[in-house]
Amino acid sequence: MIDLHLHTTASDGLLAPAALVARAAACGLSTISVTDHDTTAGLAEADEAARRQGIRLVSGVEITAIHEKRDVHMLAYFVDPSNAAFAGFLESQRRDRLRRVRQIADRLAALGCPIDDESLLADRKGRSVGRPLIADALIAAGRAVDRDDAFRRFLAEGAPAFVPRPGPRPETVIAVARQAGGVVSLAHPGLTKIDDLIPFLATAGLASLEVRHSDHDQATEDRYRQVAAQHGLAVSGGSDFHGDLGHRGAVLGQITISEQELADLESRRP
Ligand code: ZN
Ligand code: FE
Ligand code: FE
Numbered sequence: 001m002i003d004l005h006l007h008t009t010a011s012d013g014l015l016a017p018a019a020l021v022a023r024a025a026a027c028g029l030s031t032i033s034v035t036d037h038d039t040t041a042g043l044a045e046a047d048e049a050a051r052r053q054g055i056r057l058v059s060g061v062e063i064t065a066i067h068e069k070r071d072v073h074m075l076a077y078f079v080d081p082s083n084a085a086f087a088g089f090l091e092s093q094r095r096d097r098l099r100r101v102r103q104i105a106d107r108l109a110a111l112g113c114p115i116d117d118e119s120l121l122a123d124r125k126g127r128s129v130g131r132p133l134i135a136d137a138l139i140a141a142g143r144a145v146d147r148d149d150a151f152r153r154f155l156a157e158g159a160p161a162f163v164p165r166p167g168p169r170p171e172t173v174i175a176v177a178r179q180a181g182g183v184v185s186l187a188h189p190g191l192t193k194i195d196d197l198i199p200f201l202a203t204a205g206l207a208s209l210e211v212r213h214s215d216h217d218q219a220t221e222d223r224y225r226q227v228a229a230q231h232g233l234a235v236s237g238g239s240d241f242h243g244d245l246g247h248r249g250a251v252l253g254q255i256t257i258s259e260q261e262l263a264d265l266e267s268r269r270p
Contacts, residue, residue, distance in 0.1 A: 212237025
């Protein structure tokens with residue numbers, strides 16, 4: 001069983017890397033990828049834990065690109081986290097995230113819902129911040145009941161504390177990841193809905209579509225499996241598990257891909 005989309009406390013997941021790996025192994029997963037948002041800070045601990053548990057860890061990261069002001073999540077696999085250009089790229093992504101979190105905190109304060117952003121931002125050391133952590137701070141301040149509630153009322157696009165973010169284009173993310181040995185899969189296309197861009201991204205070096213995902217129903221999965229085949233792309237998949245009380249109804253061990261699919265993905269390493 002293979003799950004290539006998991007989050008830890010290095011970004012907005014609720015389990016530390018070692019705890020997540022232990023849970024994954026206990027669920028029967030044999031290969032996993034830790035794909036935190038714009039950071040590889042969780043990979044070293046996850047790798048050590050995976051060795052202990054006797055399972056395979058594929059290095060990964062989920063990178064936020066922007067297309068026409070909308071977030072486009074892209075999964076980079078098999079990247080070398082020590083590649084200087086790639087590490088520098090992720091660092092600038094995290095700097096943008098920090099700036100945005102401060103802007104959102106200012107908005108929230110102006111709305112009469114201040115959060116403790118200093119303790120939120122303290123001590124992140126290469127771990128990334130984002131709106132889910134602001135949501136957690138809003139919950140702690142008694143302003144929201146859960147992450148979904150916080151997004152709906154304050155943080156989602158169109159909500160009062162929403163701040164747009166800058167970001168690289170998807171094709172830039174593909175180029176930066178490829179020069180670090182990475183293979184890029186378009187994350188949860190059923191949520192991102194940029195189907196018209198897929199042919200162009202395929203010519204720009206996109207290797208795969210994340211066909212299997214907790215938020216894809218059977219029809220969505222079937223559709224993207226077909227789109228992948230049409231453009232000669234591999235198929236990736238994973239639960240997008242953020243912890244039992246994470247912001248999605250993802251269950252560990254439920255969304256997996258086959259060894260054959262992983263082998264196809266891996267064969268596309270540059
Ligand atoms: Zn997340
Ligand atoms: Fe995502
Ligand atoms: Fe994710």
